[in-house]
Structures are given as C-alpha cells and as structure tokens.
Amino acid sequence: MFINFCSAEMDVEDLDIMTFKAYQLYISEHREINKISVRTYARAVKVFYRWLYFEEYIDIDINRLNLIKANKEVILPLSDNEVKQLLILYDNSSFLSCRNRSIIMLMLDCGLRLGEVVNLMLNDIDFINHYLVINGKGSKQRIVPFGIAVSGQLSVYIDYRKHCITDTNSFFLTQQNKAITHNTIKMLFARIKKKKAFARVYPHLLRHIFATNFVYNGGNLEVLRVLMGHSTINITQIYIHLAAQLHLINDNYSSHLDNLLHDKKESS
The missing domain is CATH 1.10.443.10 (Intergrase catalytic core)
Known part of the structure; x- marks a missing residue:
C-alpha cells in the first residue's frame, strides 16, 4: 500500500517525515479502516524507514516518525x-x-x-x-x-x-x-x-x-x-x-x- 501511495518518480532519498505523515493521512481518509488499523500499516512503514536510515539510504530524525493517535475502541463483552x-x-x-x-x-x-x-x-x-x-x-x-x-x-x-x-x-x-x-x-x-x-x-x-x-x-x-x-x-x-x-x-x-x-x- 505504501509503494502504491508513493509516486513512481519518487526516489528513496525523497522519503522524509512529511511523506510518512501524508501516508497516514491518506489511508485514514481514503480507506475504510479505523485508526488502530492505520497505526498498524504505519508501524510497518516505520520499520522500513528505520532500515533505510541504518543502511544510510535516508538521513532523517527517525525519532520524529510519530504514529497518529488511535481512538481506543471500547470492547463490549457479551452478557x-x-x-x-x-x-x-x-x-x-x-x-x-x-x-x-x-x-x-x-x-x-x-x-x-x-x-x-x-x-x-x-x-x-x-x-x-x-x-x-x-x-x-x-x-x-x-x-x-x-x-x-x-x-x-x-x-x-x-x-x-x-x-x-x-x-x-x-x-x-x-x-x-x-x-x-x-x-x-x-x-x-x-x-x-x-x-x-x-x-x-x-x-x-x-x-x-x-x-x-x-x-x-x-x-x-x-x-x-x-x-x-x-x-x-x-x-x-x-x-x-x-x-x-x-x-x-x-x-x-x-x-x-x-x-x-x-x-x-x-x-x-
């Protein structure tokens, strides 16, 4: 999903914090999924970012890759x-x-x-x-x-x-x-x-x-x-x-x- 989100012309070096934020915003607005699922998708991308950083493909502050806050869903038990x-x-x-x-x-x-x-x-x-x-x-x-x-x-x-x-x-x-x-x-x-x-x-x-x-x-x-x-x-x-x-x-x-x-x- 992240690859599809990124344009075909985008290079690895272009991946930055704004791209990460935009991706979360995109899937939360254009996909019928809740914020918990958005965080799950974003967490996988964050792992990818970390790998790129340690392999020196990108140079960003990975500590600023923040996940959106999830609405805590109330789990209602059955009576x-x-x-x-x-x-x-x-x-x-x-x-x-x-x-x-x-x-x-x-x-x-x-x-x-x-x-x-x-x-x-x-x-x-x-x-x-x-x-x-x-x-x-x-x-x-x-x-x-x-x-x-x-x-x-x-x-x-x-x-x-x-x-x-x-x-x-x-x-x-x-x-x-x-x-x-x-x-x-x-x-x-x-x-x-x-x-x-x-x-x-x-x-x-x-x-x-x-x-x-x-x-x-x-x-x-x-x-x-x-x-x-x-x-x-x-x-x-x-x-x-x-x-x-x-x-x-x-x-x-x-x-x-x-x-x-x-x-x-x-x-x-």
Missing part, C-alpha cells in the same frame, strides 16, 4: 444471557453442529486464540485431568484447564470423530475429514454475525469474554497472564476495565436518581 443465546445456535444433532458448538465452548472456557484452536491436536487434550497443552505464539507451550461442561462436550465430539476416516491428528475436522483451517473458523463466525443478535461477535471476542469473566469472578491477573499466553501483564490489565463493564451489564445497577425520585413519590 451472560447473550452467551447462553450464542450456545443455543448449535447442538449435538450432527457432526458439524457438534464441532461448531465444541469450538465455541472451548474458546469461551479457555480463551484460546483462533490459531490455537486450529492447531489443537488429539494428544494435546488430557480428559482425565481436564487441561489442554497449547502451543502458542513463539512456540511457547502453556497449560490451560477446562471445565466439566467442555469436557462433556468434547467427549460427544470425540464420539463423532471416531467415525471419521482421516490420517490427520488434528482435533477439529472438516466435513471432508480434513484438518480445519483459519478460514473454517472465520466462516463459522461470518455465519453467526449474519444473525442480528450477534452482529458484533468475532473469534477474538470469545477470548476477551473468557478473560473478562476470569477477572469478574475474582481471578488473579498473573494467573490470567499465564493462561492467556501474554508475555507481560500490561496487556492483561485491560481486563480489569472490561470486568467493571461486565458488572454494569450483569448486575443490578443502582441509579441514585431513581432512588431519589422513588423516595420522593413514597413521601408524597
């Missing part, structure tokens, strides 16, 4: 009732429906990334002790426990899977008995999003829901960091704020004005 409605979408009446229900429940109960679900193998699951061995980012392994409900659901899926003739060790399979791909899960959630009540549901939201509920129920942040596979606790701390939002959604909010007006009616 308990919405989660229940989501789980109703799929049952165990067929192989595909059971698989889809298993994927959703696993993501909700374990906070897995999309890729971690795709890469889950049969021997990664310990049904006796109720935990998964997850191979996360950077080939880092971690142990993630799961509950009785997920254990029962995965057992039903295993019964279906036993009848599949396949040579893959992948836990989740397609209808053609092949290992699922990233696109399999993306298409699953694309179908879910078509339903009006779940227009804002996407794979990573289920990971947010897991983490938010973990904190909401009094879970320790450091334990959550390990469960999520975060390298630092800085990322994990966002869920303190999300848990507070969930309290407002699920709990009975006490309006001071309602109480005041109610008392006034009773006294009159």
Whole structure:
C-alpha cells in the first residue's frame, strides 16, 4: 500500500517525515479502516524507514516518525444471557453442529486464540485431568484447564470423530475429514454475525469474554497472564476495565436518581 501511495518518480532519498505523515493521512481518509488499523500499516512503514536510515539510504530524525493517535475502541463483552443465546445456535444433532458448538465452548472456557484452536491436536487434550497443552505464539507451550461442561462436550465430539476416516491428528475436522483451517473458523463466525443478535461477535471476542469473566469472578491477573499466553501483564490489565463493564451489564445497577425520585413519590 505504501509503494502504491508513493509516486513512481519518487526516489528513496525523497522519503522524509512529511511523506510518512501524508501516508497516514491518506489511508485514514481514503480507506475504510479505523485508526488502530492505520497505526498498524504505519508501524510497518516505520520499520522500513528505520532500515533505510541504518543502511544510510535516508538521513532523517527517525525519532520524529510519530504514529497518529488511535481512538481506543471500547470492547463490549457479551452478557451472560447473550452467551447462553450464542450456545443455543448449535447442538449435538450432527457432526458439524457438534464441532461448531465444541469450538465455541472451548474458546469461551479457555480463551484460546483462533490459531490455537486450529492447531489443537488429539494428544494435546488430557480428559482425565481436564487441561489442554497449547502451543502458542513463539512456540511457547502453556497449560490451560477446562471445565466439566467442555469436557462433556468434547467427549460427544470425540464420539463423532471416531467415525471419521482421516490420517490427520488434528482435533477439529472438516466435513471432508480434513484438518480445519483459519478460514473454517472465520466462516463459522461470518455465519453467526449474519444473525442480528450477534452482529458484533468475532473469534477474538470469545477470548476477551473468557478473560473478562476470569477477572469478574475474582481471578488473579498473573494467573490470567499465564493462561492467556501474554508475555507481560500490561496487556492483561485491560481486563480489569472490561470486568467493571461486565458488572454494569450483569448486575443490578443502582441509579441514585431513581432512588431519589422513588423516595420522593413514597413521601408524597
């Protein structure tokens, strides 16, 4: 995208801070993407600028390559009732429906990334002790426990899977008995999003829901960091704020004005 933005006549030496600023302005005004995505694109270009600088192709103050400020998007967690409605979408009446229900429940109960679900193998699951061995980012392994409900659901899926003739060790399979791909899960959630009540549901939201509920129920942040596979606790701390939002959604909010007006009616 940056190459297309730069004119064909522009030399490498012409790349300066103004070009960098103009590029961010261009993609923010001419592309249907939010500021967070603009920063992602610009960050890649900034790496390119740094390489050019250290290779002495350009001579600019790279410390002045500032990214535009992103609007912090509020992540609204699903309420308990919405989660229940989501789980109703799929049952165990067929192989595909059971698989889809298993994927959703696993993501909700374990906070897995999309890729971690795709890469889950049969021997990664310990049904006796109720935990998964997850191979996360950077080939880092971690142990993630799961509950009785997920254990029962995965057992039903295993019964279906036993009848599949396949040579893959992948836990989740397609209808053609092949290992699922990233696109399999993306298409699953694309179908879910078509339903009006779940227009804002996407794979990573289920990971947010897991983490938010973990904190909401009094879970320790450091334990959550390990469960999520975060390298630092800085990322994990966002869920303190999300848990507070969930309290407002699920709990009975006490309006001071309602109480005041109610008392006034009773006294009159």
